[in-house]
Amino acid sequence: MNFGEVDRRYAELKQQFQAGTLSAEQFDEELKALMVQDDQGRWWAKARESGAWNYYDAASGNWMPANPPTAQAPQAPQTPPMPPPQNPAGGYAAAPAPGGYAVSGMAGQPELSSGLKIVFYILSFLVPIVGIVLFFVYRSKPIQEDRSAANLFLILGLVSFGLSCFCYIMAIAASGAGSF
Secondary structure: OOHHHHHHHHHHHHHHHHHOOOOHHHHHHHHHHOOEEOOOOOEEEEOOOOOOEEEEEOOOOEEEEOOOOOOOOOOOOOOOOOOOOOOOOOOOOOOOOHHHOOOOOOOOOOOOOHHHHHHHHHHHHHOHHHHHHHHHHHOOOOOHHHHHHHHHHHHHHHHHHHHHHHHHHHHHHHHHHOOO
């Protein structure tokens, strides 16, 4: 699908949504299907409210308003394309989705579920090296919630390590004080 076709399809969908023949969830799913990847590998999407074009800037992790490349149809890639960036609300990216709205169900969920985060928090505190390793694994994920969890993994790991060192020093001091 090229940019012109997406523009036409968006106008149809917007009319259906405003007329009430398309639910918000259906509209969001259709918007997901309208995402286009250009020759440079950038993902383009229409903003839900305004219909303005935005592309995902991987370097900044934000959706940027811009005009899409003209007269260009996406070509079939030689290798499978990378999936579109995701957002904590289930939308397009780690940054706010185009137009500043959060679209539910657009591209998946964060990698870390709430339950898994809790398990990792506990492990990070009980085994400090686990927290440090988890930090390096999740610190560069595209979803802000996962990056925030990575920072907490590191903090818990370092606090636990510091407490262990403090307790060890206090134990040595207490055993040394009793020998005099």
